[in-house]
Amino acid sequence: MSIISLIIKREFISKVRNKSFIVMTFLSPLLFVALAGFVGYLSSMKADTKQIAIHDESGLFVKEFTSKNKKDADYKYLDLSLVDLQYLKDSITNESYEGLLYIPKSTNSKELENSIQFISNDSPSISFTQKIQNIIEAKLTKTNLVNANLDTLVINKAQANVNINLTKASGEESVKGLNEIKIGIGGAFGYLIMMFIIIYGNMVMRSVIEEKTSRIVEIIISSVKPFQLMIGKIIGTSLAGLLQFFIWAAIGLLLMFAASAFFGVNVGPTARISPELMDAAQQEMAGTVQMYIKELWNLPIASILIGFVVYFIGGYFLYSSFYAAIGAAVDNQTDSQQFLLPIMMPLILAVYIGFFTVINDPHGTVAVIFSMIPLTSPIVMLMRIPFGVPLWQIAISVTLLFASFFAVVWFAAKIYRIGILMYGKKPSWMELYKWLKY
């Protein structure tokens, strides 16, 4: 045991002392903040308002676009129904219109449905065409209803506007948007685990390759068992990873405090405008924020944090064993590519499943299955936990994860043991299989 702790210590110190670790640890949060600031700055910049020319021969729709109460920051609609259509078409480029919406003259709504055109040089975005369609559809439906001699007032009254209140079985009312928070939290933790697995798994691999190419490995394993060396390396590297994580967390908190202080100053002047209004707004805001905070506390925070630690350890150890075995099997990093791909795939798959399936249906079959499979469970299950996962599922998933971790470590140790003493040839999959049997 003391030998393993010796190895852990060395691995940890050599990782932490490495210049790239120091640079990564302290520079990447700054980079992240700078990047976030840059993106924020870019998105706060007013995008150029795009001009859309409307040639509405029917005269039915143009008001729907140009009327004042329909604000649209991105698009400005120009009523050019009186201008010659051909001239308009020709001038799309010259007049720098984004496009021309052409509505032919027709009283037959069925005919209109399919005869409206949008003419542009570049194909418009899906959201934009959707928007135009919605406006025209709404107007057309209204017209049809009027034509059918139905009272618009009655119709407006009849128009249902459903707003579902989310309530948990325990009876507490939920705030809307909580799901987004859950997704955000689950996604962030799942993504974090993936990043840590890749970054620190690679570090383990590099460290194994370094020992192999510098040939020190033969000296070391004449004193310790390869298994001890491998485990020590994995644990030591993970500690360096955790240290980095805690430093980031600390820096993140500091930055958050700094940011709130900074914005607190910014908010000041606006308060002067109207104290009463501000008060009301503040109260309302405070109410919502309180609700959110309350809801945040109602999240299974304990399970999320414990889940993060457990799945981080399980997932990281599982993948690091693969990385260590690969490092032992190859002579240099370029040779490692063919073995790395099969490792990356489940990770990427897990993130995709997390972001597509879990969000749609956190407790659906796909989500449940992939939160059980050990290679994807650390990521998928973490994304599910904020939505509340039955304990038995977590129990199965964790058991499977750690059982397969021990199995993989056993296999990896076998490959490792043989691999670290093999030089000069790039092993094939077949060869790795043979090593397992030695």
Next chain:
Amino acid sequence: MSNILEVNKVVKRYGDYVALNEVTLAVPKGSIYGLLGPNGAGKTSLIRIINQITLPDSGQILLDGEKLQPKHVQYIGYLPEERGLYNTMKVGEQCLYLAQMKGLSKAEAKKQLEYWFDRLEIQGWWNKKIQELSKGMAQKIQFVVCVLHKPKLLIFDEPFSGFDPVNANIIKDEILKLREDGATIIFSTHRMESVEELCDHIALIHKSNKLIEGKLNDVKRKFKTNSYEVGILSDNVEGLMYDITQKFTVRPANFKSLNDSLKLEIQLGNASPNDLLSLLTKRGQVNHFVEKIPTVNDIFIQTVSDK
């Protein structure tokens, strides 16, 4: 004299390839034991098994009478042929780390390190990184790492490669001193002159089998052909040649001599050297008469090419 290491019918296979075929060896305490064999003979496999880097498929190994087990790593010092240290780690830290792995306490390791750094006059290297050192310098560090924990059994695989003659000599003296202090040394090399110079026991492994083992002198005695090198000044060379070819097998010999004498290698068969000598003295003036002792090199080449 008891044996510090006994290897009993050790078999090691890699897939279908047999690397060691029931190899049995006994290394006496206090000896310098030359482990010889052509490339790929299985020496490294054997050394790795002794170091518990790999396990034998069958057979057993006794260290100092006990079955080889993990705690024995601290009694063995190993200098592998492929040298390597952590390139970016400082020399001192690295040596401390490797010594602690062999079971030394940190304080003890430090004490030993200082002793060895003084002895090899490399005190200034403590804070250098390996990548700043030359190959020969790194080799010295490696040697220190190997002997730091005062092992009972030292295994050197090509210890002199990479050293200039001055440093090779320093290392050779250190090896001899270690033996005087009670260590046993297994010495694997292809440089036969250093085997001749240092070893008192040898074993020769060829194609996974042990072919020869024993005290160097015994082995040599076994390989000697009862031949003598003779230098003789004679007026009647033809008569002389006639006489000796009647009785013995004669070949021209090649040795250094200041005289312009006739140089012959004569195999005596069952006759005694005196028979030859009396025959020779009748025919001329003998100025060189030496029993031809096979060199390790001869033994090596003869054994390996016989098979």
